[in-house]
Amino acid sequence: VKSKRNDSIVPLAATIVEPEVAEKIEVEDYEQLAKDLENSSPLEIMDKALDEFGNDIAIAFSGAEDVALIEYAKLTGRPFRVFSLDTGRLNPETYRFFDAVEKHYDIHIEYMFPDAVEVQALVRSKGLFSFYEDGHQECCRVRKVDPVFEGMDGGVGSLIKWNPLANVDGVNVWNFLRAMNVPVNSLHSQGYVSIGCEPCTRPVLPGQHEREGRWWWEDAKAKECGLHKGNLKQDGALLNGNGN
Ligand code: SF4
Numbered sequence: 001v002k003s004k005r006n007d008s009i010v011p012l013a014a015t016i017v018e019p020e021v022a023e024k025i026e027v028e029d030y031e032q033l034a035k036d037l038e039n040s041s042p043l044e045i046m047d048k049a050l051d052e053f054g055n056d057i058a059i060a061f062s063g064a065e066d067v068a069l070i071e072y073a074k075l076t077g078r079p080f081r082v083f084s085l086d087t088g089r090l091n092p093e094t095y096r097f098f099d100a101v102e103k104h105y106d107i108h109i110e111y112m113f114p115d116a117v118e119v120q121a122l123v124r125s126k127g128l129f130s131f132y133e134d135g136h137q138e139c140c141r142v143r144k145v146d147p148v149f150e151g152m153d154g155g156v157g158s159l160i161k162w163n164p165l166a167n168v169d170g171v172n173v174w175n176f177l178r179a180m181n182v183p184v185n186s187l188h189s190q191g192y193v194s195i196g197c198e199p200c201t202r203p204v205l206p207g208q209h210e211r212e213g214r215w216w217w218e219d220a221k222a223k224e225c226g227l228h229k230g231n232l233k234q235d236g237a238l239l240n241g242n243g244n
Helices: 027-036 042-056 067-076 092-105 116-126 130-134 137-150 170-179 186-190
Strands: 013-017 057-061 082-085 110-112 159-162
Touching (some): 042 159, 067 092, 067 170, 082 137, 130 137
Parallel strands (some): 057 082, 082 110
Antiparallel strands (some): 013 057
């Protein structure tokens, strides 16, 4: 599955192929690949992704139940890379969880950070909580969207997004995490379903949609950070990331 910069989707529960590699692959190949894998298990999809792309693909890890991707990658027996975006505003529990995951799997997460000059400019002019006043888009652009795209060697270009969890639901994922004794973010036991930045994420009640725990002071239609714009219309087949 391929997308260009302007409508790119970078789910945080997915593996992402670096743009310059993605551009070498024909569109028909993606379509065939998606078809071949439409009934595959998470392990099969992960194995195929790592087999095809090796070090040119990395697991985007948000610090939530997408830790399952790391467990599946480990189970393939292949080398794999993991990256995470540190917006600077995550919950302390999430930072602890990143550390626990690194130790559990004996890996180094490739952290990405926002541009310090841009964050300084935003915070000095508008304060630390401007998103409560004029919406989260500006802060998300500075702290999330720009670092992810600038962190990719190829910069603007095509991406291939794999979602090994496309064919399983949340219950399956949690059963897998428990069965494999995988460490989980302690925020989940406090009612958090969606995990993101601390000021913009809150627990939800049973039966509430996880999106109700994000940017709750804004209209429902404005609740995409920019990393996932396009998910709503492109979800399906391999595209079903958890989003962050
Ligand atoms: Fe800023 Fe909130 Fe977006 Fe995090 S989720 S980048 S704190 S607006």
